[in-house]
Structures are given as C-alpha cells and as structure tokens.
Amino acid sequence: EIVLTQSPGTLSLSPGERATLSCRASQSVSSSSLAWYQQKPGQAPRLLIYGASSRATGIPDSFSGSGSGTDFTLTISRLEPEDFAVYYCQQYGSSSTFGQGTKLEIK
Amino acid sequence: EVQLVESGGGLVQPGGSLRLSCAASGFTFSTYTMNWVRQAPGKGLEWVSYISSSSSTFYYADSVKGRFTISRDNAKNSLYLQMNSLRAEDTALYYCAREGFFKIGPSYYYAMDVWGQGTTVTVSS
Numbered sequence: 001e002i003v004l005t006q007s008p009g010t011l012s013l014s015p016g017e018r019a020t021l022s023c024r025a026s027q028s029v030s031s032s033s034l035a036w037y038q039q040k041p042g043q044a045p046r047l048l049i050y051g052a053s054s055r056a057t058g059i060p061d062s063f064s065g066s067g068s069g070t071d072f073t074l075t076i077s078r079l080e081p082e083d084f085a086v087y088y089c090q091q092y093g094s095s096s097t098f099g100q101g102t103k104l105e106i107k
Numbered sequence: 108e109v110q111l112v113e114s115g116g117g118l119v120q121p122g123g124s125l126r127l128s129c130a131a132s133g134f135t136f137s138t139y140t141m142n143w144v145r146q147a148p149g150k151g152l153e154w155v156s157y158i159s160s161s162s163s164t165f166y167y168a169d170s171v172k173g174r175f176t177i178s179r180d181n182a183k184n185s186l187y188l189q190m191n192s193l194r195a196e197d198t199a200l201y202y203c204a205r206e207g208f209f210k211i212g213p214s215y216y217y218a219m220d221v222w223g224q225g226t227t228v229t230v231s232s
Contacts, residue, residue, distance in 0.1 A: 001169070032214060032215075032216050032217075033217070035218035035219070037152075037219075039152075044202055044222035044223065044224055044225060045144075045152060045202075045204075045219070045222055046222075047207070047218050047219060047220045050207075050209055050216045050217070050218035050220075051209065051211065051214075051216035051218075054209065054211060054216065056218070056220060086151075088151065088152055090152075090154075090218070090219075092217050092218065094157075094166050095154075095166060095168065095169075096142070096154040096157070096166075097154060098144075098151060098152040098153065098154060099151075100151045101151045101152075
C-alpha cells in the first residue's frame, strides 16, 4: 500500500499570504494518479486538482499543483478567507489512499 | 443537477450488519466508476471500496476486505455497500463519490469529482 504523508500537519497563515502544502509518497506515484481535495467543516470534500497539476472545474487559478515521483505540492498563491480548510492529497489506483491532511488555519 | 444522496446509516451493535445506499441523479450513472470513502469522527479520509461501471472490477481497503461488499444497480442509478461483522472502528461518516475522468490530449486522468453529503454509521453496544 502506498502511504502518503502530508506536511505540515497544521499551517497558520494570514489572508493574502502564500501557502505551500506538501504530500510525500512512500513509493513513486504516477502524476496522473495524484489529486488534491479541500474539506471545510461539516462539508464533503471538494476536488481541487487532478493529474497532479490540473485544476478541476470552477477552481480559481490561485490554486496550483506540481510535483512528480514521490513529492507533490499544492500551492495557494494568495489566501482568501474561504481557503482556510483541511486539504488532502490522494493517490489513485487499485488501492487508493489519502494523506492524513493538512489543516490550514488563520493566523 | 449532479447529485449523490447516501442513506442507510444508523446505530448497530458490534458484529451486526448494515446496508448503505447511494442514489445518483443528474448524470449517466452507468458510465461511471464509483467509490465509498469514510471519515471517522475528527479524523481524515479513508478510501473503502471501488466498483467499475459494469461491476466487473472491485477493490477494497484491507481494513474492510472480507466484511464489506460493494455493488450497484445501474437500472436504479444506485450504489450499495453491504457491511457485515461491524466493529467499533467502522464508526464513521460514509461518503459515496463518483470517479470522474478527464481527458487532456491523449491521456485520461481520474479523481473523485462528485461527493454525497454522507451517512453516519455508529457501531456501539
């Protein structure tokens, strides 16, 4: 099973700042199989990024994904108040796995 | 409107059984792979199971293998999860999620692009 480790566990930033979230895989993951999700309290997850770097429909261009192999990054270029949430990476395969999540909180 | 609505959750004793349902609408259900994902209280997301569009392929997380069975009825636009031998650690909010496919150039990419609001399963005596 591929284990995804996200860091940091919690990220405290202010609106307007840049956020960089990391997702590291225990073994190489195809870029086409890496996705990022956002989850707000009491809500279902929302797809942000698929294929490591492609934005899902309706996702603002302040969100970007990058990486390959075992290291992937989600960047939010300029934080808006509504961006504070928990973010998960996911690798897709015959046995999908999610990272444990990064909580992005207001500083 | 594309929508997934889960039902069937509830309180069950350890060792008991429960069947979850997910009703799909607003899209051609029979052409999509579907998944179940769960989230224990205060915890992260855990993928549970996958079923292909034609029910020819199934996958399960090790934590539920041999106890849970995924199925679908394309004529009824419905996805199911039969859960047997339930344990306290199965307590969670269970989501069904559509696996969207995205074509960029010659390549296809997959991710869970539509989620229901979830149904809560509590395993306790």
